[in-house]
Amino acid sequence: MRGSGKNAVLMVFTHSPYGSSLAGAGLDAALASAAFEQPVDLLFIGDGVLQLQSKQDNQALKIKHMGKVLASLPLYGIDRVYVDAKAVSRYQLDLDASLLATEALEPDKMHKLMVDYDHLLSF
Amino acid sequence: MILHTLNASPSSAAFQDCLSLLHAKDALVLLGDGVYAAVAGTHAYEALQGSPARVHVLLSDALLAGVNPNVQGIVPIDMEGLVSLTENFPRQQAWY
Amino acid sequence: MLHRSAFDNEGFLRELSDWSPTVAEQLADAEGIALTEAHWEILYLLRTYYDEYNSTPAMRSLVKYCASKLGADKGKSVYLLSLFPGSPVKLGSKIAGLPKPHNCL
Numbered sequence: 170m171r172g173s174g175k176n177a178v179l180m181v182f183t184h185s186p187y188g189s190s191l192a193g194a195g196l197d198a199a200l201a202s203a204a205f206e207q208p209v210d211l212l213f214i215g216d217g218v219l220q221l222q223s224k225q226d227n228q229a230l231k232i233k234h235m236g237k238v239l240a241s242l243p244l245y246g247i248d249r250v251y252v253d254a255k256a257v258s259r260y261q262l263d264l265d266a267s268l269l270a271t272e273a274l275e276p277d278k279m280h281k282l283m284v285d286y287d288h289l290l291s292f
Numbered sequence: 293m294i295l296h297t298l299n300a301s302p303s304s305a306a307f308q309d310c311l312s313l314l315h316a317k318d319a320l321v322l323l324g325d326g327v328y329a330a331v332a333g334t335h336a337y338e339a340l341q342g343s344p345a346r347v348h349v350l351l352s353d354a355l356l357a358g359v360n361p362n363v364q365g366i367v368p369i370d371m372e373g374l375v376s377l378t379e380n381f382p383r384q385q386a387w388y
Numbered sequence: 389m390l391h392r393s394a395f396d397n398e399g400f401l402r403e404l405s406d407w408s409p410t411v412a413e414q415l416a417d418a419e420g421i422a423l424t425e426a427h428w429e430i431l432y433l434l435r436t437y438y439d440e441y442n443s444t445p446a447m448r449s450l451v452k453y454c455a456s457k458l459g460a461d462k463g464k465s466v467y468l469l470s471l472f473p474g475s476p477v478k479l480g481s482k483i484a485g486l487p488k489p490h491n492c493l
Contacts, residue, residue, distance in 0.1 A: 183305075183306065183387065200446065201446075203448065204446035204449075206448075214313075215305050215306070215308070215309035216305050227442075233443075234442040235442075237440065237442035237443075238441060238442050238443045241440075241441035241443060241445075241449060244441075244445070244448070244449035244452045244453055245446065245448055245449050246448065255312070276313055279313060280294070280313050280315050283294060283313070283383070283385065284383070286383065287382065287383065288383060289294070289383045289384060291385055291386040291387070
């Protein structure tokens with residue numbers, strides 16, 4: 170956690186990667202922010218955890234591979250990534266095979282994390 | 293302290309996600325399709341009654357949807373009330 | 389030589405797969421850059437980056453990526469600036485045939 174008082178931003182993703190343009194817009198915002206030395210931390214809740222599915226394959230459809238974009242986050246200095254533990258087990262995601270290192274949290278811990286930031290951005 | 297806004301129907305994943313993150317000192321505003329969670333007697337309404345957070349419903353949206361905004365445990369607010377809530381809460385989480 | 393219609397109005401290649409070393413020469417020529425071995429190394433690295441991350445890098449991520457793939461000496465913005473003066477990401481991406489970066493001024 171980055172702690173409050175430093176204009177810390179937590180981006181909260183609650184939607185699946187391809188069901189809407191939200192995931193893409195949120196990722197763009199995170200990358201742009203980090204490119205300007207304003208790194209953000211990320212939290213994936215509910216369907217948002219589906220963005221971490223490691224077996225995404227965009228070969229058949231020529232659209233941007235969201236998982237690959239996610240994998241570039243550490244290069245931008247974004248390395249605090251949290252996920253909704255319940256949703257991960259609900260969708261049977263294998264986080265060990267995931268695209269980037271994450272920390273799984275139960276609801277109470279997620280709430281505690283959220284109130285530690287100055288701003289929440291929901292995507 | 294988090295101000296939650298729910299703009300999705302009670303059968304949505306957004307509703308469930310939101311519900312699991314409502315804590316004491318938080319407030320929730322039901323707006324758009326979220327107002328259907330204010331229908332007394334429904335599962336969603338009961339679930340919200342069981343949460344420790346303060347629950348509001350946006351008056352204009354409830355009236356538009358034909359949902360009675362004056363039910364026990366839910367405080368109706370107008371747009372002005374919503375604005376002052378956002379001023380009082382340092383952080384806001386939008387569920388939609 | 390590719391026809392003008394293969395490029396957008398800023399000179400970025402529209403189709404990633406239209407790229408070839410010849411196209412790179414054409415693009416570099418338009419920018420007044422004579423490509424050397426050092427340039428090619430970065431151009432192919434940019435292509436690999438795009439393939440791996442499906443996004444055009446920003447300066448920050450490109451520097452880090454260069455450092456991890458080519459060593460600390462080349463993972464520096466001054467090094468990239470010496471090859472692609474002004475804006476290495478924009479210029480490099482353009483010559484490497486990547487889509488225009490949109491998270492970079």
